[in-house]
Amino acid sequence: MTFNTTLEGIKTYEAGKPIELVVREFGIAPSEIVKLASNENPKGCSPKVQKAVGKMLSAMSRYPDDSMFALKKALAARFDVAEKEVIIGAGSDQIIEFLIHAKANDNARVLMSAVTFAMYEIYARHVGAEVIRTPSYEHCFDEFYAAYEAHDPAIIFICTPNNPTGDAVDREALYKFLEKIDGNTLVVVDGAYMEYAAHKDPTKAIAPKELIERFKNVVYLGTFSKAYGLGGMRVGYGIASETIIDALYKLRPPFNITTLSLEAATVALDDDAFVQESVQECFEQMRQYEIFAAKQGIEMIPSYTNFVTLQLHNEQKSSDLALALLKKGIIVRDLSSYGLNAIRVTVGTPAQNQRFFEQFMSVL
Numbered sequence: 001m002t003f004n005t006t007l008e009g010i011k012t013y014e015a016g017k018p019i020e021l022v023v024r025e026f027g028i029a030p031s032e033i034v035k036l037a038s039n040e041n042p043k044g045c046s047p048k049v050q051k052a053v054g055k056m057l058s059a060m061s062r063y064p065d066d067s068m069f070a071l072k073k074a075l076a077a078r079f080d081v082a083e084k085e086v087i088i089g090a091g092s093d094q095i096i097e098f099l100i101h102a103k104a105n106d107n108a109r110v111l112m113s114a115v116t117f118a119m120y121e122i123y124a125r126h127v128g129a130e131v132i133r134t135p136s137y138e139h140c141f142d143e144f145y146a147a148y149e150a151h152d153p154a155i156i157f158i159c160t161p162n163n164p165t166g167d168a169v170d171r172e173a174l175y176k177f178l179e180k181i182d183g184n185t186l187v188v189v190d191g192a193y194m195e196y197a198a199h200k201d202p203t204k205a206i207a208p209k210e211l212i213e214r215f216k217n218v219v220y221l222g223t224f225s226k227a228y229g230l231g232g233m234r235v236g237y238g239i240a241s242e243t244i245i246d247a248l249y250k251l252r253p254p255f256n257i258t259t260l261s262l263e264a265a266t267v268a269l270d271d272d273a274f275v276q277e278s279v280q281e282c283f284e285q286m287r288q289y290e291i292f293a294a295k296q297g298i299e300m301i302p303s304y305t306n307f308v309t310l311q312l313h314n315e316q317k318s319s320d321l322a323l324a325l326l327k328k329g330i331i332v333r334d335l336s337s338y339g340l341n342a343i344r345v346t347v348g349t350p351a352q353n354q355r356f357f358e359q360f361m362s363v364l
């Protein structure tokens, strides 16, 4: 059978390995496995969420509220925007898919950084769009602007903080860049880790309200998968001018968020104390990685997220190291497919991080 030629160049997205797979493949007991590969919150989610979802189990026999009334209202209130400026997706991944389908086709170009979230390219290729990348792996606005002028992209992706490198752009520099972009170019500001960046450095914090008031061609993306600890529930959101949200709604399948996920996200959003505590503990633990990297002479990209990117010495191949760690039950992300000789490690609990440091030393 033949398939659309657009599929030919697509590398299937490689998710962080689940614990179950390591149990099966390497015969390691689940209790011995430390998963630091998908930037999940090691504290889990707010205990209030589990309680609320537990009480709702009987609701699963009915279709969810397709208007997503409660969560949309809560998000609009949190970010001080109108409800019609909000769309909710099955993860912010789904909104990235809507954005590409709304704006790109096989004549279009999609611009992004040399090393950034893999799904931008995959969705762009779905529609046959050409992917243009800036030379540097950190977001450099001069490079972005030069590529914008040269290629006239339909969409520009700015991932801040950036996954998988952890760096973040300055808000003022972003605004200066956006001022130079024409109103028909869609700019996506992916803030999947914004809760972390905003805590660490206010000059990196981007508020969706100010962003979309100043720039009608910009979409802000957020997710419940990272700081809120709800990766398994698949809830993300987009905030933009009504014109953009209306276009995205045309692509949305009905009932794209489950009843239990809507409840989980609504309750999670209300427990800001849990998120703030998680973020603070993450940066306390990140200090241990900084000390470890300095001691080992390993370069660590300063991170505004809940993960660290360790750039290995030339003689150590990141794919070998990741595999050796996997055999010890430590799951990290090898970044060789991104063209970096580096591993990405989610900051875990103190005990998990200790296990990582010990096993890293043992496999070196």
Ligand SMILES: *Cc1c(COP(=O)(O)O)cnc(C)c1O
Residues within 6 Å of the ligand: 090, 091, 092, 093, 094, 117, 159, 162, 163, 190, 192, 222, 223, 224, 225, 226, 231, 234, 235, 236
């Ligand atoms: C995790 C992540 C997302 C999306 O996560 P969802 O679980 O689909 O909400 C989007 N962008 C970046 C940069 C991410 O790291």
